[in-house]
Amino acid sequence: MNIISNCPLCEEHSLHVIENQMSQCLYCGYVTTDKFKGDFDTNEEYNQLPDEMKKMAKEENDQIWIPTVMTLPMGVINPVIVDGDMFWAFSPTEDIPENEQEQFPDGKGDFYKQRYNNSKTELFKKFHIALETLNDRYMEKNDAKETKIKLPKLKKINAT
Numbered sequence: 001m002n003i004i005s006n007c008p009l010c011e012e013h014s015l016h017v018i019e020n021q022m023s024q025c026l027y028c029g030y031v032t033t034d035k036f037k038g039d040f041d042t043n044e045e046y047n048q049l050p051d052e053m054k055k056m057a058k059e060e061n062d063q064i065w066i067p068t069v070m071t072l073p074m075g076v077i078n079p080v081i082v083d084g085d086m087f088w089a090f091s092p093t094e095d096i097p098e099n100e101q102e103q104f105p106d107g108k109g110d111f112y113k114q115r116y117n118n119s120k121t122e123l124f125k126k127f128h129i130a131l132e133t134l135n136d137r138y139m140e141k142n143d144a145k146e147t148k149i150k151l152p153k154l155k156k157i158n159a160t
Helices: 051-056 098-103 127-142
Strands: 002-005 015-018 022-025 030-033 058-060 063-067 070-072 075-082 085-095 114-116 122-124
Touching: 051 063, 051 075, 075 127, 085 127, 122 127
Parallel strands: none
Antiparallel strands: 002 015, 015 022, 022 030, 030 063, 058 063, 070 075, 075 085, 085 114, 085 122
């Protein structure tokens, strides 16, 4: 079961609820699960988070919401704090040269073939802008119009 609803944090119609266990907003980038029910003072999962993640967490509707880390074929989007402000960092994936792969064992008897290039990290103030930008780049690079991820034009819905 997949339900799209209004996000309680940003109020955009972009909250995806999957199997009633996880809620992920593709607009603001925050996520919660059943294990994050309650508040900062009483939730054990929250108390095990790193301090930096705790600074970015939010409470809403008896849930704790944390910024997502989204792994994509082209790279990873993750939250970072820079000079006290939260940003969404994108680090692209790059191939590891074959002669360097033995420096990157995968723990399964083989070696990683790709890694994240942190020297090419870009910062975005808003999560949905990062997703839209990466989608547009993917389309330009691959010229694969038929596989474009359709991101809805999000509008605030006012209940009157």
